[in-house]
Amino acid sequence: MFLKALLFGVPVGITFVDCIGYVAKVDGVSMQPSLNPDPNLSSDFVFLSRWAWRKFSYSRGDVVSLTSPKNPNQAIIKRVIGLEGDLVKTLGYRRKYLRVPRGHCWVEGDHTGHSLDSNHFGPVALGLITAKATTIVWPPNRWGPLESHVPGGRQPL
Numbered sequence: 001m002f003l004k005a006l007l008f009g010v011p012v013g014i015t016f017v018d019c020i021g022y023v024a025k026v027d028g029v030s031m032q033p034s035l036n037p038d039p040n041l042s043s044d045f046v047f048l049s050r051w052a053w054r055k056f057s058y059s060r061g062d063v064v065s066l067t068s069p070k071n072p073n074q075a076i077i078k079r080v081i082g083l084e085g086d087l088v089k090t091l092g093y094r095r096k097y098l099r100v101p102r103g104h105c106w107v108e109g110d111h112t113g114h115s116l117d118s119n120h121f122g123p124v125a126l127g128l129i130t131a132k133a134t135t136i137v138w139p140p141n142r143w144g145p146l147e148s149h150v151p152g153g154r155q156p157l
Contacts, residue, residue, distance in 0.1 A: 020049070020050060020051060021047055021048050021049040021050045021051065021131060021134075022047075022048055022050075022131075023045050023046070023047055023048070023137055023138075024045065024046060024048050024065065024075075025043050025044075025045050026043055026044045026045070026046055026077055027043055029111050029114050030076075030077075030078070030109030030110070030111050030114055030115035030116070030117070031063070031077060031078070031079070031109050031110050031111065031115075032110060032111040032114075033110065033111075034063070034079075034110045034146070034147070035063075035077070035110075035136070035146075041139070042138070042139055044136050044138065044139070044142060045136070045137050045138035046063075046077075046133040046134075046135065046136055046137065046146065047133070047134055047135040047137050048065050048130075048131035048132065048133055048134075049131055049132045049133075049134045050130075050131050058080055058083070058105065058126075058129065058132065059080065059083075059148060060080055060081065060082065060083060060086075060150050060155075060156070061079065061080065061147075061148040061149045061150045062079070062080045062132055062133075062148050063077060063078070063079050063080075063132070063133040063146055063148070064077070064078060064079075064080055064107065064129050064130075064131065064132050064133065065077050065129070065130050065131045065132075065133060066078065066107065066124060066128045066129045066130055067128045067130060068116075069121045069122075069124060069125075069128060070116070070120075070121055075130065076116070077133060078107035078108060078109055078115070078117050078118075079107060079108055079109070079110060079150070079151070080105050080106070080107055081105075081106045081107060081108050081118070081150060081154050081156070082100045082105060082106035082156045083100060083105050083106075083156075084100050084101065084102045084103060084104055084105065085099065085100060085102070086099070086100045086106070086156035086157075087099050087100075087156055087157040088100060088106045088156050088157070089157060090118075090119055091108075091112060091113075091119045092119050092120075093118070093119050093120075093122065094122075097157070098122075098123070100123050101123055103125060103126055103127075104123035104124060104125055104126060105123065105124055105126060105129075106118045106123055106124070107124050108154065110151060112151075133146050134146055
């Protein structure tokens with residue numbers, strides 16, 4: 001009976017994680033105040049939707065999980081500021097203004113100056129995005145949808 005449940009349960013679980021989504025812990029201060037607003041308390045956990053990733057449906061302001069361009073073994077979470085074709089004003093990148101190339105996006109942490117983001121590594125290939133964060137699921141007092149907005153002053157030009 002156990003083996004039968006295991007043989008059925010494992011493929012269903014893997015399919016769910018691959019196609020629908022999963023819950024992940026958010027570490028660090030780069031997304032404050034949206035995520036982990038008080039670093040002295042427990043970390044936020046978010047639901048990462050793989051459904052949006054499968055459709056490549058991202059908008060400015062979405063919070064996404066992606067493979068770090070600097071360290072392929074690390075997953076990072078950032079906000080989409082600009083999409084392909086957008087002209088963005090950078091914060092310390094090689095050029096003050098940059099047009100986001102085709103097949104790329106510009107991502108930043110909400111905590112300006114405390115985030116390793118596109119201002120350090122440049123535009124990010126859309127293929128590095130692995131999921132879209134949709135909901136804060138832990139702690140219980142923060143449970144709810146994650147707002148999709150571009151912070152003031154960070155709108156594409």
